[in-house]
Amino acid sequence: MSLYLDGDLIALDARDASANVNFVSHAHADHIGGIRKGVPAITSEITRELVEARKNITMTVVQPSKNMRLLNAGHILGSTQLYAESKDGGYSVVYTGDFQMQESPIAGKAECRHADVLIIDSTYPHADVTFEAKDEVITSLQRYCTAKLEKGIVLFGSFSLGKPQELITILNEVDICPVVDSRIAKVNKVYEKHGIKLDYICADDNAGEHDAMTKGNFVSIVENQKIRETKQMLMQRHNKRVSTAIATGLSKVFDFGLDVQFSLSDHADFAQSIEYIDACSPKFIYTYGKEADAFAANLTRAGRAAAPMRPKTLFGDLVVETNEATL
Ligand SMILES: [Zn+2]
Structure with missing residues (x-):
């Protein structure tokens, strides 16, 4: 799963071995398995330390470029989302990684920023799963x-x-x-x-x-x-x-x-995902993860323009694919 942006192929949570740079949202095992020696990574300083402590490796970290921002994801300490704009300002995208909308005593809560395209985690895809306060x-x-x-x-x-x-x-x-x-x-x-x-x-x-x-x-x-x-x-x-x-x-x-x-969760439930989506107000949503199909279907039913993300979606394709209908 990767994002082609202004000449760089960015692997989202290191899930594309052909990419020339990784984005690592946080240090949970299912997000760091693809990290390879020598491939530079965009990540927070805390995530770097956590990955190095857990995997016993040294990460090569690069600063995000001027058209990128790391936004707090509110999931665990150091967790971030990736916000990026194309250099000509033509479009913007957010990749959430795992995120949470309820304030966590340690990690805070997810920061929402408008983007044209939202690539969102689908851990809890169904509206009947709701977390208490x-x-x-x-x-x-x-x-x-x-x-x-x-x-x-x-x-x-x-x-x-x-x-x-x-x-x-x-x-x-x-x-x-x-x-x-x-x-x-x-x-x-x-x-x-x-x-x-x-x-x-x-x-x-x-x-x-x-x-x-x-x-x-x-x-x-x-x-x-x-x-x-x-x-x-x-x-x-x-x-x-x-x-x-x-x-x-x-x-x-x-x-x-x-x-x-x-039910102490560090993820968003369906209602919190809708809250996030409405705050981000994307023109199009791509869902990813094991429940991507169900989540996209439920978001579509809830009136949002959504589809499951393909295993590898080049951002150029993504613009073409969504240009006529939504962008
Ligand atoms: Zn996680």
């Missing part, structure tokens, strides 16, 4: 953890970047200092470097502190895949009740088979 979800998560800690251990499953740091902030607000593994602690260090205060204990680095803390009840955050085996291990080791939890927007779509699931 973030404050409400946070309060119920805090209450749940506080209550369960009276009786035992609470175990959250999570990826290493974004959600754990948000969870730590939310738990710290109610004086809970969670235990995390070294993969999360590695990411935490980048967040802390950029002014996000996180109070946690790394199970792998601070054996003494960890042993002292786990004599009492505690909250722990582990890899999603390890949540069941970790629950068994903790029950045997501590002889306590262990409640399992997850905090993700996918709680609205899947039953994870855990004790509780919170």
Whole structure:
């Protein structure tokens, strides 16, 4: 997936090996797999640090040209959208990457800027998936953890970047200092470097502190895949009740088979996407991702001019393709 703009072929989230420059919106694994040594990347400084910490590589970063802007995406720390204008000012485009319209305590919210063409993420393509106000979800998560800690251990499953740091902030607000593994602690260090205060204990680095803390009840955050085996291990080791939890927007779509699931999302739901689209007021929308077809169909039904983006759309083609009808 790439954008041909004024002589450069820009791979959006490094998803085109033939491009001469990458744009990297944020450091989640599904957006950085295509980064290759020596190919320059347009990205935020925080995303560069997070990618380098996670992939153990050195990125070659170039500044966006004068006709480009990185806009906050509100998804995770350092996440950005790409806004670009053709040099003759003939057209403008925004590529969102993953984005969120509700204010996040760490990442803020997505910045909306008018563009002729919008290339938008389709993680939640259906109008029947709606997220509650973030404050409400946070309060119920805090209450749940506080209550369960009276009786035992609470175990959250999570990826290493974004959600754990948000969870730590939310738990710290109610004086809970969670235990995390070294993969999360590695990411935490980048967040802390950029002014996000996180109070946690790394199970792998601070054996003494960890042993002292786990004599009492505690909250722990582990890899999603390890949540069941970790629950068994903790029950045997501590002889306590262990409640399992997850905090993700996918709680609205899947039953994870855990004790509780919170719909704490760092993505926009359908209604928030419409809010974003109306603020951006594009002439044409391209959807991308696994749900691109469904999202484009639902946007069309909602009266917006939309189509799924092809795997590789040259911007010149895109102008020709949309010129007569919409631009
Ligand atoms: Zn993401």
